Amino acid sequence: MTNGYHIVVCGSVVPDPLQTLEPVSTPTGPALKNEMMLPAVLDPWAAHALYEAANLASKVAGSKVWLVSVGPKAKLQQVMMTIAQRVSFELVPVDASASGFADSHSTAALLAEAIQSIPGLDRARLLVFGGWESASRGAGATMQLVGERLGILDQFQGVDQLRVLDDAQPDGSFEVLERIEGGRHQVSVCAGPPALLGWATGNLPEPRNNPQIGMANMRTVMPALQKAKSLPLPAGGLHFLSASPPKQQRQTRVVKDLSPAQIAQEIAEWIGK
C-alpha cells in the first residue's frame, strides 16, 4: 500500500467485567443500577481492534488511526486516560448512551454518521475496524450495519488476523482469517480497501502504557471530548418486556475428604452417566 491505510476503529465503553450488574427499569427502558458510578473499560473486542489497527499502521507507512466512540463524555474521558497511553490515535467522540440495551441499528447510524464526518478520510484507503461483538449488547450486528450504511461490501467478522500481502502493491490487498465453527478459520483474500473487519481477539498482547504516547494523544483527545456533540439514541422500535439477572444458584457440594483416586472414580462415573 503506497499511501497507507485510513483505519477507523469503532469502540465504546462497557462496565468493568468484575462489577456486579443489576438491571433497573427506567421510563426509556432497562438500564444498569448505578450505571454512571460503575468503573468502565474500553470494550475488550474493540480494544483488540484498536491494538491491531495501531500495529497495522506502524507497519504500513502513511497510515493513520481514528477511534470513533459513542458513549457518555465523562465515561469516555475516564477510559481515555488509560487507553490513550497505549497506542496513537485521534479520538472522534459522540456523546450518547453506551448502554447495552440501546438498539444496535440506532448506534450504527450514529457511528456511520461520525465516520462520514471525519475530515480528509479517503474511502479508497478506508479500513473500518471494531469488535465483532461487545461485552454489553453482544449483538454481533452493529459493525455490519455500519458497513452497509457506508456502502462497504467487503466485510469480515470474528477476525483473528489481517496480513498485508505485499506492501509494495498499490492496491493494499490483504489476507484475513475469520473464526468459523469448530475452532477453525476461514481464509479470504480481499482486493484492498474499503473493507470492514469485526475483530475477535487477534494475536497481539495488550500494549504497555507509554506516557509519551499518552501526552501526544491527550493534546487532541481533550479538545475532541469538549467539542463532542450530545445526541439522542432512539429506541428504534425495540421494546423490552423484561430484563432480569439469572436466578440460577446451585447448592454446591464441597468435597474435602476424598483421595484423588476416589475423586477420579466419582468423576468417571459422572462422565459415563
Add this chain to the structure above:
Amino acid sequence: MSQNILFLAHVSEAGNALPKASYEVLGAAVKLTKQLGANLTIGLIGEDVAAAAETIAAAGTERILAVSGPDFATARYASDAAAAEAICRSAAADLILAPASSRFMRVLPGVAHRLNGCADTHVTSLEADAVNGELRAARWYYRQRIETVIRRDARPWIVLLEPGCEAAWTGMPGPVKIEKLSLPKFATRTTVTGIRAPQSDAQTIRPDADLLFVAGAGWTKKQSDGKTHVPEAEKLILDFLRAAGSSLGGSKSLVDQSGESQAVLRFMTHLNQVGQTGSTPRHPKGLSMCCHGEEPHVVGWRFINERRAVNLDPNCGWARGKADVLYVADAFEVLANLNARLTPVAQSSPEAMPQEA
C-alpha cells in the same frame, strides 16, 4: 392478514447437507407457522441445494426459494448478502428465522438494513403470545449476565436462533420443486481461499462433545514442590481429551499467557477461551480444573447444565453456587487417576471420540 414466515438456511461448506442447527430453526419456524396460521416459505443458499431441499420436503411449505451456484459455495459477505436479500424480497416475509451460524451472523444484520427491517442475534427462544400473536424473543445482554424478553415494531424481523434451543424438525425426505432466483451482478473483490484447521489429532474444540473440560491458569503455576510442570500438564490434559472425547476450554488468564511470554500450554489459544470475553459453549456437562471460577469466566458456562470443578481453594468461586460439586484436591493427581480409569474404556469404545464439527 396472515403473516409470511421465511425459514432461511445455507448448506454446509463441507457438502450439500444442512447443518444440524438448521433443522432446529426449521422446527421453530414450523411451530410458529401453525400457531399463527402463517404461510411458510423456505429459502436455501449454497453451491447445490437440491439434496438439502429434499430433506425438508415434508415441512409444509408451498415455496422453496434458492440461490445456488459456485459463487455461493463459500461464505462471502457480498455474495451471501445479495442472495439472502433476493430470497427475503421474493418471500415478502414479515418474520425471517435463521440459524446463528458464523455465515449468517456475518451477513444477515446487513441484509436487515437493506430490507429496512431489523435483526436480532443470539436469540434463545421465540414465542407468539397466545392471545394477540405478538412475537417475543428472549436473548441475553452483558454477556449472559442479564436475560431479556424483547419485541420489535419493524418488519421484516430477522431472528437468528442459537443452536440447542429448539427440538430439531424431522420428516421424510421427498421430491421438491425449487424456484431458483437469479441475481444481478455483485462485487467479488473477496475470494475465499480455504479453511485453516488444526491437525485432526490437535483439534481440541469439539462443539458436539458431551463434556467441556476447562483448564485454568493453575496448570502453569508452581506446584507443591516449588516447580512448574507444564509438559506434564499438557500430557495429562491431552490424554484426558482423547479418553473422554471432550472439548477444551480455557480461562482468559491462561490463554493470555501466550501473548505475555509466560509458560503456556501449547495447544491453548484464544479460540479456546470461555467466559466474558470468550465463547459461551453449549455442552451438557462441564468439568473445570485449576480455575478459580470467578464471575467473568463463569458467565461463559451459562448454558452448561451439570458442572463440577477441582481446585485446591475451598473458597474459590465454584464453591459459591457456581458448580454442583467442588472437589478440593490437587488437579494433577486427580487427572492422572481419571485418565487411568477412562483410557481402557476409551480403547474399547469406538464411539468415545466424537466427530469433529
